[in-house]
Amino acid sequence: MLKYQQIAEEIETYIEEHELQQGDKLPVLATLMDQFEASKSTVTKSLDLLEKKGVIFQVRGSGIFVRRQKRKGYISLLSNQGFKKDLDEFQLTSDVIELDIRKPTAEAARNLNLEVDDKVYYVKRVRYINGETLCLEESFFNKAYVTYLNREIVSESIFHYIQEGLGLKIGFSDMYLHVDRLTEEEAGYLGLEAGAPKLDVETVFHLTNGQPFDFSVVTYNYEQSQFFLQANSHFQ
Amino acid sequence: MLKYQQIAEEIETYIEEHELQQGDKLPVLATLMDQFEASKSTVTKSLDLLEKKGVIFQVRGSGIFVRRQKRKGYISLLSNQGFKKDLDEFQLTSDVIELDIRKPTAEAARNLNLEVDDKVYYVKRVRYINGETLCLEESFFNKAYVTYLNREIVSESIFHYIQEGLGLKIGFSDMYLHVDRLTEEEAGYLGLEAGAPKLDVETVFHLTNGQPFDFSVVTYNYEQSQFFLQANSHFQ
Numbered sequence: 001m002l003k004y005q006q007i008a009e010e011i012e013t014y015i016e017e018h019e020l021q022q023g024d025k026l027p028v029l030a031t032l033m034d035q036f037e038a039s040k041s042t043v044t045k046s047l048d049l050l051e052k053k054g055v056i057f058q059v060r061g062s063g064i065f066v067r068r069q070k071r072k073g074y075i076s077l078l079s080n081q082g083f084k085k086d087l088d089e090f091q092l093t094s095d096v097i098e099l100d101i102r103k104p105t106a107e108a109a110r111n112l113n114l115e116v117d118d119k120v121y122y123v124k125r126v127r128y129i130n131g132e133t134l135c136l137e138e139s140f141f142n143k144a145y146v147t148y149l150n151r152e153i154v155s156e157s158i159f160h161y162i163q164e165g166l167g168l169k170i171g172f173s174d175m176y177l178h179v180d181r182l183t184e185e186e187a188g189y190l191g192l193e194a195g196a197p198k199l200d201v202e203t204v205f206h207l208t209n210g211q212p213f214d215f216s217v218v219t220y221n222y223e224q225s226q227f228f229l230q231a232n233s234h235f236q
Numbered sequence: 237m238l239k240y241q242q243i244a245e246e247i248e249t250y251i252e253e254h255e256l257q258q259g260d261k262l263p264v265l266a267t268l269m270d271q272f273e274a275s276k277s278t279v280t281k282s283l284d285l286l287e288k289k290g291v292i293f294q295v296r297g298s299g300i301f302v303r304r305q306k307r308k309g310y311i312s313l314l315s316n317q318g319f320k321k322d323l324d325e326f327q328l329t330s331d332v333i334e335l336d337i338r339k340p341t342a343e344a345a346r347n348l349n350l351e352v353d354d355k356v357y358y359v360k361r362v363r364y365i366n367g368e369t370l371c372l373e374e375s376f377f378n379k380a381y382v383t384y385l386n387r388e389i390v391s392e393s394i395f396h397y398i399q400e401g402l403g404l405k406i407g408f409s410d411m412y413l414h415v416d417r418l419t420e421e422e423a424g425y426l427g428l429e430a431g432a433p434k435l436d437v438e439t440v441f442h443l444t445n446g447q448p449f450d451f452s453v454v455t456y457n458y459e460q461s462q463f464f465l466q467a468n469s470h471f472q
Contacts, residue, residue, distance in 0.1 A: 023446055052288070052468065057408055059445050067446075069410050077413065078467045172293055174305050175465040177313065179415055179435045179458035197433030197458075199415045209295050210259055210303075222415035222433075229411040229465075231314045232288065 004045040007036045011046065012055050015066055026056065026064040054230035067230070074228035075129075077175075077201075091130050096154050097189075098124040101143060104215075108140035111204045111215040119143040123154050126189050134224050136189045139216040146213060162213075171208035177201050182219070190221045197222045240281040243272045247282065248291050251302055262292065262300040290466035303466070310464035311365075313411075313437075327366050332390050333425075334360040337379060340451075344376035347440045347451040355379040359390050362425050370460050372425045375452040382449060398449075407444035413437050418455070426457045433458040 001009075011026070027035070032043045047064060050056045057067045075090075104112060104120045114120070121141040127134045139158070141149065145168060153161045162168050178200045187194040198219050205214040237245075247262070263271070268279045283300060286292045293303045311326075340348060340356045350356070357377040363370045375394070377385065381404060389397045398404050414436045423430040434455050441450040 054408070057442075057444075057446055062445065065446055067408065071412060074412060077465070171468075172290070172303065173467045175467060176307060176310060177435075177463040177465065179433050179456070179461060181433060197415050197417060199413075199435070206293075208293075209298065210293055210301055220415070225415060227413040229313070229413065231409045231411060232407075 003038060004042045004049065007032075007038060007043065007046040008049045008053075008055075010036070011050060012053075015055065015068070020066045020068070022066055022068040024066040026066065028063060052232070054232070069228060069230070071228065074226045077227040077229045092134070093128045094155050095126045095128070096123070096151055097126060098122065099149065099151055099154055104140050108215045111202075112140065112142050112212045114142060121146055121149045123149065123158070125154065129224055132224050133190045133192075133221045135221060136186055136219045137216060138218075139214055142211075142213045145207065145211065168213070169208040171206045171210065173203050173205045175201055175203045186219050190219070192221060192223070199225060239274060240278045240285065243268075243274060243279065243282040244285045244289075246272070247286060248289075251291065251304070256302045256304070258302055258304040258306065260302040262302065264299060288468070290468070305464060305466070307464065310462045313463040313465045328370070329364045330391050331362045331364070332359070332387055333362060334358065335385065335387055335390055340376050344451045347438075348376060348378050348448045350378060357382055357385045359385065359394070361390065365460055368460050369426045369428075369457045371457060372422055372455045373452060374454075375450055378447075378449045381443065381447065404449065405444040407442045407446065409439050409441045411437055411439045422455050426455070428457060428459070435461060 011032075014020075026032075029040065029043060029047075032038075032047075033040060036043065038046075047056065047058060051058055054067055056064055058064050100122055101119055102122050103116055104114050104118065106116060108114070108120060109116050109118070112120070120143055121139075123137070123139045123141070125137045127137060146162060146166065148166075149158070149161075153165075159170065163170060180198055180200060181195045182190065182192055182198045184194045186198065187196065199222060201218045201220065203214075203216050203218070204212050205216070206212050247268075250256075262268075265276065265279060265283075268274075268283075269276060272279065274282075283292065283294060287294055290303055292300055294300050336358055337355055338358050339352055340350050340354065342352060344350070344356060345352050345354070348356070356379055357375075359373075359375045359377070361373045363373060377394075382398060382402065384402075385394070385397075389401075395406065399406060416434055416436060417431045418426065418428055418434045420430045422434065423432065435458060437454045437456065439450075439452050439454070440448050441452070442448050
């Protein structure tokens with residue numbers, strides 16, 4: 001972890017531990033530079049990272065302020081694949097239904113820039129939140145990048161393993177959301193009746209070099225799902 | 237518009253007009269500096285803005301690349317209140333159902349940090365996409381900031397007016413999503429049957445100084461709604 005990332009993490013921890021609220025003012029740049037014994041450019045980088053993550057907002061000529069949503073019990077839509085850390089307040093478990101190496105579906109191949117003869121790890125899981133079904137998840141990992149998976153890994157956080165175990169650098173992702181009605185099969189896994197509302201989220205995850213490595217299709221139980229999303233200004 | 241914003245806009249226009257695809261490489265920093273007769277720090281700021289907007293991605297030691305989703309017909313979830321520009325490919329219209337000045341509901345007051353005796357502009361609209369109902373929208377604007385609205389303005393882009401007409405600077409927003417079933421009233425406005433799936437999106441929009449100025453509740457017709465969302469890495 002680089003110094004600016006470390007500083008960002010310390011500031012974030014400070015905000016959490018002291019239960020600072022949205023609008024609370026943080027020390028000025030010069031004070032932070034002293035406190036962390038860091039240069040202006042390093043602290044600025046930390047603050048930009050925290051702003052990108054939606055932890056603070058900076059008002060020119062006025063200061064640095066805490067950004068914090070007020071509602072509890074919402075799942076972060078953008079970081080819910082990173083899962084574990086952002087969902088510490090929830091109890092999450094997974095049932096692995098299937099795990100194997102296979103050829104991608106045409107849809108997965110298209111989203112992963114693969115040929116239909118290439119190989120993917122296919123993972124199908126039901127995820128539970130506080131003991132209730134949260135979602136049915138099907139993921140296709142390009143085997144050229146995600147070279148190994150096993151049942152133990154996919155019972156826990158796959159993304160944690162991909163970063164820490166395989167050393168891959170996860171970059172941006174594209175998400176596609178639809179609302180529709182549950183099919184018989186989906187309803188069975190989620191313990192709901194067919195035809196009930198559902199949210200489908202398809203995500204293409206890329207490495208920092210721009211290569212897509214994971215295409216996932218997640219079907220959420222609408223009764224358990226409330227999502228939270230922070231947007232930064234596009235107008236700046 | 238500042239110089240770095242202008243450069244960002246020109247690069248974005250270039251990408252669109254030349255129909256560049258995801259992964260296409262842009263000129264290196266030095267070339268862009270020459271081309272725009274701008275300093276390194278200005279061009280870097282332009283590129284950071286474009287990265288934040290999801291228009292490009294930068295790979296250290298490798299270059300600057302176009303980021304572009306492949307799917308057509310998806311509405312950008314983050315910019316759909318800015319609407320018009322991002323939805324140029326769609327034909328959008330609005331029916332204004334109600335527009336008046338009133339006291340906020342308890343919920344709106346809480347989200348806008350108002351007292352229940354303060355004043356808001358209340359706007360209720362049905363929005364149409366290519367002639368079909370897209371959503372039912374109720375918005376509460378803090379009248380201390382959004383000092384004036386009329387039927388003509390709310391038939392068009394309210395946000396465009398807020399920025400250009402009132403000179404307010406729109407900052408970050410917090411969004412809350414739920415999937416549920418349509419009530420009788422909502423179903424009536426959307427031309428669907430009660431109990432059909434719906435996506436509810438509540439958004440609190442803030443000015444760049446951190447003050448919330450708009451709380452909106454949008455109920456989407458699930459048959460017309462497919463949303464797109466770009467996420468940048470939180471792991472950097």
